Amino acid sequence: MMRLWGRKTSINVQKVLWCLAELGLEEGRDFERIDAGLHFGKNRTPEFLALNPNGLVPTLQDGDLVLWESNTILRYLIRQYDGSNRFTNAIATQYQSEKWMDWQLGTMWPPLRVALLGLTRTPEADRNYELIQKSYQEADSLLALLDQYLENHSYCSGEKFTIGDIPLALCVSRWILLNQTFPEKTGARSQLSNIDAWMHRIETETKYSIVAEKELNIVK
DSSP states (O other): OEEEEOOTTOHHHHHHHHHHHHTTOOBTTTEEEEOOSGGGOOTTSHHHHHHOTTOOSOEEEETTEEEESHHHHHHHHHHHHOTTOSSOOOHHHHHHHHHHHHHIIIIIHHHHHHHHHHHHTSOGGGOOHHHHHHHHHHHHHHHHHHHHHHTSOSBTTBSSOOTTHHHHHHHHHHHHHHHHHOHHHHOOOOOOHHHHHHHHHHHHHSSGGGTOOSSOOOOO
């Protein structure tokens, strides 16, 4: 049976869980998930480090294949398990989706991650609120690019939900929750109506609910 290492509150683990759900694969029936990371530990054990020397989650074992890096895991899963053609697309659509996956990971997530970790993982006495707000506002500005694209498209690669929408939507949900939870620390959030409409489509037309969070997982 396929095995996934990682806690459900990790954004990168959530990417994989959501993709698995879209493919019709169920925890306990089609794959085993092992809690790892943060208070669960396990990700620094010799067993885990033999699989993933980075000591990070998620890590996927599928037979003799071991993968880490969440976006790579998504690409593998749809190539290997998309028998119902949930994510099968024309090449132009596929690479439009890939473009947004790389943008999420390399451009938009780094500043948002600074704000997220600063407000949820860093003890209050050690928080750099100037940096947190600067990082949040940078992510806010970047999301305006996605909003502009969505003005004329239903999803990140056109009119069909693709794997590129998964990492983007999980980042957007944290962008919203951070502002709702710490409005004075993040500064004002732009009202991006096209992203709002896109998130509504995702919430109603996909398996997003399996990973949706209504509040941030904050380490006290």
